[in-house]
Amino acid sequence: VAYHHGDLRRSVLRGALELVAERGATGISLREIARRAGVSHSAPAHHFVDKAGVLTAIAAEGYTLLAETTGEAFEGDGGMAAVGLSYIRFALSHHAHFEVMFRPELYRRDDPKVTAARDAAAEVLFRTVRRTLGDADEREVWGSVVAAWSFVHGFATLWLNRNFYEEVGDDPVAAAALASGSLARLVEAGAFPGGAPGSPSR
């Protein structure tokens, strides 16, 4: 038996991510994670305290990866479309991370590593909105962040849950581009009124 596994942390996280991808964040057990990782059944608890500890580590890693991915899109072409698309791509390519990240009741959402990584990811979104809007008061920035985030997040979750009908096709990037263009058309048609920026809230 090889003591001092050396990379037990990564092995456990890899096993947990595999299981989340296969069966969802629900109904995975520490013992099953251990079996998948090829370590003793008490090793995950030894390292991560409990299941929430494992999922907290996955959430922190996920937000870090998301911040990196969207950050690169921001640094490159940099438009809102490119950043939004990178968000969607992240969700689809890191399904397990994404699922855990947005199920905060399963982990410790106030863990310092989680909040730091989440703030870093949010920061990219704020920077993208500010660059897109040019001059805008804080209220408009917040509204735009909420709007853009809602759009890409809703698209990603509905796509992952297979809630769109077959007619939408099987290419998420094409579907997202179509929806993005349609958004403009809907706005022109007056579908999204309201929220006329009143006095700036700060």
Add this chain to the structure above:
Amino acid sequence: VAYHHGDLRRSVLRGALELVAERGATGISLREIARRAGVSHSAPAHHFVDKAGVLTAIAAEGYTLLAETTGEAFEGDGGMAAVGLSYIRFALSHHAHFEVMFRPELYRRDDPKVTAARDAAAEVLFRTVRRTLGDADEREVWGSVVAAWSFVHGFATLWLNRNFYEEVGDDPVAAAALASGSLARLVEAGAFPGGAPGSPSR
């Protein structure tokens, strides 16, 4: 002991919904549902076969309620904003139903009652989009349905998961209205290009 409970089905569903609201759709057991409903521990299985059966009934009921709620908004003022807002209101006021509905791995998504109710809810959205766009080819309709659905669904899920920061405030309707208005502003700024309607797909 009162045999022939008379409304065991409703009691079980009510107990299950309470537990989902308190603890999430994850980690609720048939025995706990039975305890909450005040029936024997084997009653839920007797009626619903298994946990997926209970959640399937909740999902079907949820989609039916959603179709009714958005349908009323469509029949009333009828604009996309009103229908979208009714979707968000439904999600917040029927948290437990909403959570189950969009976690299809937990229930039988192909159950006839579920598909019928889901189709009815989708139909309201399609009718709203068609009315908003006036003349539009099918491709535009699909794109708009995906866009509008993504927006309101993303907003609702992010709100329920408490992913927005405090600065957004505690009034979801006001926040949604602000985001809706900001969407228009973002479109003007060219944030959502792409999806230029090519040849109609059918």
Add this chain to the structure above:
DNA sequence: TGTACATCAGTGAACGCGCGTTCACTGATGTAC
């Protein structure tokens, strides 16, 4: 109207199982001298 019987909704004891947790342990690594 009265009686007999079939049906079926709901019960509760019993089972075997996988789980998280505990705890005494093993043995590899690092440090002191």
Add this chain to the structure above:
DNA sequence: TGTACATCAGTGAACGCGCGTTCACTGATGTAC
């Protein structure tokens, strides 16, 4: 360089528990005659 010892990552047997499922049952309701 060599020896002794402390540290700590990881192990594995044992435990008690809540779970889903099974199955013989109870008793209320509906129907046949």
